[in-house]
Each structure stands twice: as structure tokens, then as C-alpha cells.
Amino acid sequence: MDAIVFALLNGTIYGLLLFMVSAGLTLIFGMMGVLNFAHASFYMLGAYFAYTLQPWVGFGPAVLLAAVLAGAVGMAVERWFLRRVHRYGHAHELLLTFGLSFIIAELIKLFFGNHPVDYRVPPALDGSAFAIGAQQYPLYRLLMGGVALAMFAAVYLLLTRTRVGIVVRSAIYKPHMAEALGHNVQLVFMGVFGVGAMLAGLAGAVAGAFYTTSPNMALEIGVMVFVVVVVGGLGSLGGAMAASLLLGTVTSFAVGVDASLADVLAWVGARAWAEGVGGLLTLKVSSLAATIPFALMLLVLLVRPQGLMGEKA
Numbered sequence: 165m166d167a168i169v170f171a172l173l174n175g176t177i178y179g180l181l182l183f184m185v186s187a188g189l190t191l192i193f194g195m196m197g198v199l200n201f202a203h204a205s206f207y208m209l210g211a212y213f214a215y216t217l218q219p220w221v222g223f224g225p226a227v228l229l230a231a232v233l234a235g236a237v238g239m240a241v242e243r244w245f246l247r248r249v250h251r252y253g254h255a256h257e258l259l260l261t262f263g264l265s266f267i268i269a270e271l272i273k274l275f276f277g278n279h280p281v282d283y284r285v286p287p288a289l290d291g292s293a294f295a296i297g298a299q300q301y302p303l304y305r306l307l308m309g310g311v312a313l314a315m316f317a318a319v320y321l322l323l324t325r326t327r328v329g330i331v332v333r334s335a336i337y338k339p340h341m342a343e344a345l346g347h348n349v350q351l352v353f354m355g356v357f358g359v360g361a362m363l364a365g366l367a368g369a370v371a372g373a374f375y376t377t378s379p380n381m382a383l384e385i386g387v388m389v390f391v392v393v394v395v396g397g398l399g400s401l402g403g404a405m406a407a408s409l410l411l412g413t414v415t416s417f418a419v420g421v422d423a424s425l426a427d428v429l430a431w432v433g434a435r436a437w438a439e440g441v442g443g444l445l446t447l448k449v450s451s452l453a454a455t456i457p458f459a460l461m462l463l464v465l466l467v468r469p470q471g472l473m474g475e476k477a
Contacts, residue, residue: 166297171416173296177305179412180312184367185385186392186404187319188360194399195332195356198246199254201261203364204386205268210234210365211372211381212272215283223286227369234365239358246357247350265382272379280378304374311370315363316405323401332356391457395464397474406472411457418453 189203213230214223221229241264249256284290285304292300323329335342335352343349372381392411396403464471 166299167420170296170299170301171420172413173301173305175413175416176409177309177412178416179409180309181367181371182385182388182392182412183405183408184308184312184315184370185364186389186396186408187315187401188363189389189393190396190399190401190404191319191363192357192360193393194401195335196353197254198250198257198261198357199398200357200360201258201386202241202265202268203261203360204382204389205265206234206238206361206364207368207371207385208272208379208382209237209268210368211283211377212276212281212368213365214369214372215281215377218283223289223373227366230369231362231366234368235358235362238361238365239354241361242354242357247354265386269379269382276379278379280376283372283377285373302374308370308374311366315366316401319363320401388457391461395457395461395471397471400471400473403471403473411460414456414460415453418456419450 185204185207188206189200192198192200192203210230210233213233214226217226217229220226245260245264246257249260289304289307291303293303293306294301323332331342331347332352332355334345335347335349339349342352368381375381388411392404392407395411396405396407
């Protein structure tokens with residue numbers, strides 16, 4: 165029972181971390197139609213910004229400043245790069261952001277080296293929140309989950325309960341009418357892209373202290389973020405949250421399952437057949453944990469192509 169509770173908590177926190185990164189990508193795509201391949205790079209920039217600033221201003225201010233700096237970089241990217249190719253269509257945007265992700269990764273290696281940096285949780289937060297059986301559950305994991313939930317609430321309320329949200333949504337669906345009413349649509353788009361980058365930067369600044377901060381961190385989480393966005397539904401913030409929690413908990417439980425499909429078939433007397441066939445039937449579920457999210461994505465696309473909460477085109 166303790167192992168189940170521990171796996172459930174770990175899966176939930178990991179899912180919330182995925183949401184922190186995917187929320188910005190969902191926001192950018194849902195409001196601008198830009199599928200940003202460099203989005204995970206802003207996650208990495210947030211971690212490195214926080215690592216650089218922590219010795220000077222402390223951990224908390226460094227996390228906030230890192231998110232702001234990542235957002236500023238995102239706004240610069242939209243203003244000086246994406247805006248110039250937006251009229252040429254999605255292919256040019258994808259190529260631009262794809263190339264930008266390599267440039268950011270190489271700049272990180274140039275300034276910080278091709279190895280992990282010593283960015284750690286501060287001693288005040290490096291304790292246990294409670295015990296689950298004989299294991300202590302880290303306090304900082306709960307803090308990451310709390311930040312993700314606060315982010316979700318803030319973005320949802322901003323978009324649905326404020327004048328800013330009304331202006332943003334009107335600029336997306338009726339840009340010419342918004343311009344006629346005196347709103348600067350280009351400035352709105354730049355702000356949306358900057359906020360999306362800021363959310364990714366905040367996730368990196370918070371998670372980088374607990375996980376490894378290295379030049380490969382964007383690549384490690386970037387693929388999962390796109391899986392989350394596709395499963396949840398392109399442009400759906402609620403779908404991103406649901407998909408993140410689903411994928412996080414499924415992956416967490418799968419890692420601890422030391423059984424194969426052959427063991428399941430043994431219940432109906434077909435174990436000998438399964439072992440004779442071999443292949444995937446004899447592989448442990450734990451060894452397939454990394455592929456399960458992609459299998460779920462394929463299943464969702466077959467059953468519901470628009471995602472769990474996406475709208476039909």
C-alpha cells in the first residue's frame with residue numbers, strides 16, 4: 165500500500181511538472197497557432213538563469229527573475245524572428261523554432277560547458293514533508309506541485325475573469341475587430357508568446373534544482389511535452405492538465421510493475437503460448453515505461469483525433 169501511495173504522489177507531481185512546461189506551449193498554440201519547437205529551450209533557460217542568479221539574490225528571487233528573463237527572451241524571439249516569418253505559414257515557424265532550439269542548446273554549452281551544473285535545492289527546503297512507511301517524502305516535491313497548481317489557477321483566472329483575457333481572446337478570434345477597437349494585436353501576440361516562455365522558464369527554475377540541470381534537459385522533457393499537448397488537445401489548457409496527470413501517474417506506476425503480458429496471460433492458461441511467441445509479450449512493464457506515453461498518444465489519436473479536450477476543426 166505504501167508503494168502505491170508513493171507512486172501516486174510521484175506520478176502526480178511529475179504530471180504537474182509536465183503541465184508547468186506544456187501550459188505555455190498550449191497557450192501559444194491555442195492563441196497564436198504557433199507550434200513552438202523551441203519551447204523546452206525556455207524551460208532550460210529558466211533553470212540556467214536561476215542557477216546563475218541564485219548566489220547573488222537567493223533562491224526565491226532567482227526563480228522569479230529567471231521566469232521574467234525567459235519571458236523577455238520569448239518576447240524578443242516573437243518580435244524579431246517569428247513575426248517576420250509568420251505570414252509564410254507553419255512550416256517556416258517550425259523550421260525557425262527548431263533551429264532556435266539548437267542555437268540555445270549550443271549557447272548553453274558554450275557558457276556553462278557540456279555537463280550538469282551544481283544547481284541544488286536550498287537547505288531550508290531540502291527536507292521531508294512526511295513519511296510514507298519507511299520512506300520520507302521530499303518537501304520540495306510538494307512545493308513543485310503547489311507552484312504548478314497556482315500557475316494553473318492564475319492562467320485560468322487571467323484568461324476567463326479579467327479584461328486582459330477578453331482582449332487576448334478577441335485578438336485571436338477577431339483580430340481585425342480588435343484592431344478596429346484600438347487594440348494592438350501584434351503587441352498582444354508578443355505578450356502571449358512572452359507569457360508562454362515565462363511559464364516554461366518558471367518550470368525550469370523550479371524543477372532544475374530538484375532534477376538535473378544540464379544542456380540535455382530540454383531534449384529530455386521536450387518530447388513528453390508535445391505528447392501532453394497532443395493527448396490533451398491542441399490549445400486546451402484543461403486538456404493539458406488532464407493529460408499531464410494521466411501520463412505522469414501511468415508512467416510512475418509502470419516503472420514499478422515487475423510483470424509482463426505473459427504473466428497476465430498466465431491467468432487464462434496461455435502463458436506457454438505467450439512465452440513461445442516471445443517479443444513484447446515477455447518484456448517487463450517497467451522496461452516499457454518510457455514508451456507507454458507514446459502508446460497512449462496513438463490510442464487517443466485513433467479514438468479521438470482532436471485530443472481529450474480539444475475542439476473539432
